Amino acid sequence: VETLDVALRPWPRPQCRIRVGSGALESLVAEFAVSHADRRLALVTDANVLPLHAARLAELLAPVVRHVEVIAIPAGEASKTRESKAAIEDRLLAAAIGRRDLLLAVGGGMVGDLAGFVAATWHRGIEWVQVPTTLLAMVDASLGGKTAVNLAEAKNLVGCFHHPTAVFADVETLRTLPEREYLAGFAEVVKAAAIADREFFEQLEVDGEGLVRREATLLERTIVRSMRIKLDIVEQDAQELGRRAALNFGHTVAHAVELQPRRAQSSPSRWNHGEAVAFGMSVEGALAHSVHGFPADELRRLQALLRRFGLPTVAPRELDPLDIVAAARTDKKNRGGRIHFALPLRIGAMPAGDDVTLPLDEALLLQALQRAAGVD
């Protein structure tokens, strides 16, 4: 048996240009007119975003590129499937979108994850550009290159890492967001501050009211700062091997909550992702307090800031702590039968070292959950 050991050439370093602010969509059109005039464009969006922003963007782009094919899928997480991906691919084929053409994703996290995955595998990967139209997508989903669809049994099980070459985040698009969906985005903003930037956290305590009122200047500054934190962490660990786990603060509990059947959750309806993350940070903050002395007054400040954005920090009566623990047992970060958490030492500081996750016994999580339920 003869052996050849081959060290293959790595892909070129991906580049991503991010534009944030009022008027970012106009910048997109101006830049496409210069750089993409000879390319065909597939604009993927959902039925909600189409009339609000995507149709207008398509109109502006039509005269400046070779062709704009608008592909709108039904809104909602239920569209994030292999079947939707195949339907979009059939449209790309019919519209003759080739390997040198471009995909533009306009919408929230669902649209970005799905359209990004389509781009990742069309002709084995074509260029794509993302226009996030929710706060959550701007500060979180649009960064890091993760794309995926769900299977019925599990979220994001099939996907790729495929970075967009540009992200255009126009804060004007946030004006059309329903209040609850808008505020949900602040869970990831607060998380970014809590794991990496104490000064930013204090600024959020000052700016809270203006941000709730959607003041454009404050929003722009806040989005850019949140993005920088996520980008720094992703840059350190592109393939999620160690330090990137810091971004999971609040998410072990959040995912466990999201796995609960709908009836177990309080009115007016199931928590959205941001709300689940807010509650998760509140519980995991309490864990951080008991296992490595996260200061009690900082935990209160964290919870107060989340409430300022209308986000939940205590569990509704219907949510059984034992069910949450059972669900957390299935978390994909777990190893060796222990539940893994990413817990800050204090506001703005994660543990040092390559692996920031901490394996804990279920009993500790149960305790923290019971305390969170009792405070209501």
Next chain:
Amino acid sequence: VETLDVALRPWPRPQCRIRVGSGALESLVAEFAVSHADRRLALVTDANVLPLHAARLAELLAPVVRHVEVIAIPAGEASKTRESKAAIEDRLLAAAIGRRDLLLAVGGGMVGDLAGFVAATWHRGIEWVQVPTTLLAMVDASLGGKTAVNLAEAKNLVGCFHHPTAVFADVETLRTLPEREYLAGFAEVVKAAAIADREFFEQLEVDGEGLVRREATLLERTIVRSMRIKLDIVEQDAQELGRRAALNFGHTVAHAVELQPRRAQSSPSRWNHGEAVAFGMSVEGALAHSVHGFPADELRRLQALLRRFGLPTVAPRELDPLDIVAAARTDKKNRGGRIHFALPLRIGAMPAGDDVTLPLDEALLLQALQRAAGVD
């Protein structure tokens, strides 16, 4: 509008260990016993290869790894679809194949392309190992990291670049190949020699008879040499931007032939890929002769060597040169309305420079095809 320019970290340099020879499958089992004892394994194969090789391999692996899930799909190119991919994914989910587990593809090019694409997107990419069981898969499809499925209208339109971490090519598996499928593999062997290694070409002229008789030592040496040529070229150009196009010698015409409806092709049945490539090299060799002086005696040697492996160098009467030209017009390498070819200067030498493809007028191709048809 604020701008952040982000240079993202490249993926780590992928490594691939290739083992070639009689007994490579035993090496695989021994290595898995050491390195993968605690991992779950999905063994993907097709219904033809299952009884010949895959079932036995699964039996040998079962005692040395944590679990072996055997997934056999129907044999044939018709299985290379998005639907087959989804069916395999459903099996991976049911078998609890996680992000740290392993996929093993056992079969020809179809199995490798499909199973590799499954591995590329399962949990956003898991490790996979390839066991090619056809000569064509050993010397060509298993190298270069290309994975894909077909859409009804076009081959390999949806896929990823995702290198296996190891390839185990056991020449013993070639003993069970039907004669015509075995010989087809030599089209890519001859191509490798013709574009990059004159001495290897001369060795093939000497070894032809023994190779047709499937002599193990000759086969092993020939496979390793072919692999090195492809790996060198892929290493220079992992993402197929320029020099990798050298591998397309013979393939512009081959793809055009493969696009012809079945009735237009001669008995006993449609040409397989290797046969189409052999005919393609014969025609494109004639083109190379007319556009940049590829020597006439070397063209005769190329055609003689192909015929030695039972491969066609002239067109059957049913194949209309005008139909081939029309199909070549749709080739994805084309730009600016001209058909692009990768043509050697002489045996073993491609043109210098970053782009080895040459745009030619249709009339030249038509002429070469008419000459090829006339020789029969």
